[in-house]
Amino acid sequence: MFDQETTLDADKALEYRLPTSVTPQRYELRLEPDLKDFTFKGDETVLVTVNQPISEVVLNALELEIDVATAEQKGRIVEATRIEMEPERERAHLHFREALAPGEWKLKIAFRGILNDKLHGFYRSQYTDAAGKAHMAATTQFEATDARRAFPCWDEPALKAVYKVTLVIDGNLTAVSNAGIEQERGLGNGKKEVVFKDTIKMSTYLLAFIVGEFEATAPVDAGTPLRVVHVPGKRDLTGWAQQIGAFSLKFFADYYGIPYPGDKLDLIAIPDFAAGAMENLGAITFRETALLADERTASRAELERVADVVAHENAHMWFGDLVTMKWWNGIWLNEAFATFMEMLAVDAWKPNWQRWDSFGVSRAAAMAIDALKSTRSIEYTVLSPEDCRSMFDVLTYEKGASVLRMLEQYLGGEEFRRGIALYLKKHQYANTETGDLWDALQEASQEPVRRLMDSWIFQQGFPIISVAALNSGRTLKLSQQRFFYLPPAQPEPQLWHVPIRLLVKTDRGEQSYRVLLTGAETTLDLPGKVEWVLVNQGGSGFFRVRYSAELLEALTADLSRLKPIERFGLVNDMWAATVAGLNPLREFLAMARSFREERDLNVWRALAGSFHYLDMVATEQQRPALARAVREVIGPAAARLGWSAGPGEDELTGQLRALLIGTLGTLGDDPAVQARARDLYAEWSRDVERADRDLMPQLITILAHTGDRARYEEFKQNFKAARKPQDEQRYLFSLASFRDPQLLRQTMEMTLNGEVRTQNAPFLMHSLLANPVCRYESWDFVRENWDSMVQKYPDSALPRMCEAVSGLLDRQQQVNGFFEQHKPRLGQKIVDQHLERLAVAVAFREREGRSLTSALSS
Secondary structure, eight states: OOOGGGGOOHHHHHHHSOOSSEEEEEEEEEEEEETTTTEEEEEEEEEEEEOSOEEEEEEEOOSEEEEEEEEEETTEEEEEEEEEEEGGGTEEEEEEEEEEOSEEEEEEEEEEEEOBSSSSEEEEEEEEOTTSOEEEEEEEEOTTTTGGGTSOBOOSTTSOBEEEEEEEEETTOEEEESSOEEEEEEOSSSEEEEEEOOOOSBOGGGOOEEEESOEEOOOEESSSEEEEEEOTTOGGGOHHHHHHHHHHHHHHHHHHTSOOSSSOEEEEEESSOSSSEEOOTTEEEEEGGGTOOOTTTSOHHHHHHHHHHHHHHHHHTTBTTTBEESSGGGHHHHHHHHHHHHHHHHHHHOGGGOHHHHHHHHHHHHHHHHTSTTOOOSSOOOOSHHHHHTOOSHIIIIIHHHHHHHHHHHHOHHHHHHHHHHHHHHHTTSEEOHHHHHHHHHHHHOSOHHHHHHHHHSSOOOEEEEEEEEGGGTEEEEEEEEOOSSOOSSOOOOOOOEEEEEEEEETTEEEEEEEEEOSSEEEEEOSSOEEEEEESTTSOOSSEEEEOHHHHHHHHTOGGGSOHHHHHHHHHHHHHHHHTTSSOHHHHHHHHHTTTTOOOHHHHHHHHHHHHHHHHHOOTTTHHHHHHHHHHHHHHHHHHHOSSOOTTOOHHHHHHHHHHHHHHHHTTOOHHHHHHHHHHHHHHHHOGGGSOTTHHHHHHHHHHHTOOHHHHHHHHHHHHHOOSHHHHHHHHHHTTSOOOHHHHHHHHHHTTSSSSOTTTHHHHHHHHHHOTTTHHHHHHHHHHTHHHHHHHSOTTHHHHHGGGGGGOGGGHHHHHHHHHHOOOSSOHHHHHHHHHHHHHHHHHHHHHSTTHHHHHHO
């Protein structure tokens, strides 16, 4: 019923897929980058199998010049008499003077290209050392379809091959690639040749080569030698990543029951990097903020991010690299599974972090998108390179990981692990489709996994489960329907196979139940009269819950009997129902006030998030009432925790303190908090070692929120002088949090004048668009400079920058009109979602706006 392959348009698919007449087996690739002229030249010998007589070889190439191409078989050489480049389809056509007979051939190709500044393909990166001297590096980012920008190749994931890379570089530089170094020798002209060992059989998008003045830590034993590679001067920031890198690699080898497939693993910090990281086998590349951190001063959230990203990429070494999807419609499984596994590994490494509880926040972010009419299914038809490059979003990662977690909890952890191990062993070094995983899990668990999961993977959205008591409280009725923020006039009927875990208290005691809801509704008979019921016990289900009024009142009468993740789900579901117009705002705010004794970080994140949403829709006249409500709800909890840690306090409490104080000092506009923040910042700036690692970033935000020009110039200088990636990020993004319009205009200019890296500039503009003081002026700046932004920013970053347009409630018509005329090259679906979220916010304000002040003051 949900078989996606049956929906493919065969003609359109063939338009973007290479002919099957030639299959690559092995690449011998030699490249010589020029870091002064930003060019490179290369030659390759590709061992291929010709499957039928042909005189034309078609392969992928983009932004390359091919000078010569020949084919050789047993000493016989056939020249390409015409080389035709087809940039529209990102291809090269090699026309040979005579037909190539079926069998093995060696294609030899000489080519040239540019080291671009768009952070894809083979590109250049620049950094400045402590003395202010600029240095250049060259690095790669090939996923999804950008290997073709570095060398002519069969750039499709199913066309796996072995790679032997040779780099010719300046003698003072370092080169890193997927495999270890086989040989390094001087060439006598200031150059050296670095020859790397063969890689495993893998897809083109996983190949990597990095050249620059890099240093590496001493290797540690992670089952294979593991190093952290970095620019000079940052060795003291590598320890944290090396710890989680070694732990997670060993954890995964044990979990999968398969040794790490490479001969070494380098974790490489790149100064300019569009994504968070890239899972190149043996040579994983990262943004510096996702790999390098000072364990003494980085906040727990910043350290958690490094741990998450490193574990995520290490998980890919098996799931994605060793076993790879056949085509890009299956990329969700790579990324969703790596997201699931990062949680599993980090939770095992730092159980006190309670990562599965905080994953609820990520699940909620996915549900916020999936409740839109403009959402998409997790797996969908992928045809063009643009389709491939647009799949890296919250639905691929967070929704995909959420439904895997739901499945794991339903099957049982050990059954799930056995199925994963079976899948990997059966398909190692090969390519798969989604159904292959379901078949392995079904074999291991003897449960109908394929039928269950197809309903989640191949259709959009998710259900809201309504629960009510019947038969004088002795029966529960569970029903499902799709949850929308703005439902269509006539929604299509949809059903999911929903694994539901319930905890029911009757007059006979408590009991857990497991129900698989496959129809529109079902009933559950109880042994006695229900007193209260919790649906989605453990919080792992990817659905919302709506209780009848009496069941909700009974459940919330004593919140302490719920686990933190269950309380988080209760708050998040109530808020979603409020935004959708199913519940009035007054009811949610009344419930929020009942959480003033709450001590869980993630529950407070949900509550604070709802107040930030209200700030987005509030008028200037309504903001004082909002600030009072924030102080009323959050103030007592912050006062309980105070400004410093008590004896034996855990890390999550420190993070909660920072969240509460930061919210009070900004959204709550609390003058006492703001004054104390200024005093503490001055004290800790003189002695950084004494600073509270979690509170310090919040102090910077509060001081920016209340800051003047002198403070702006101070923070701008701190940004420019920062040697630690986290400090650089804190001070950079604080420049979008000031409230002086003149200062904010300076920050707007920074997004285009070269003061900010192009990897960060779009996200700085996102923060400006979200600032109530300058959101509309920032929007005008974006409209006026759109063409420059398209030219400068990474293609993948533009749609994410535009997320903040969902707060431009007074310009809805203008925003819609602009994006009707200015469609991004990548991520149109993401932009459509932003526009719908704007419509949701407008509808919410129309419904609740007039009475917002009185609702907040109740």
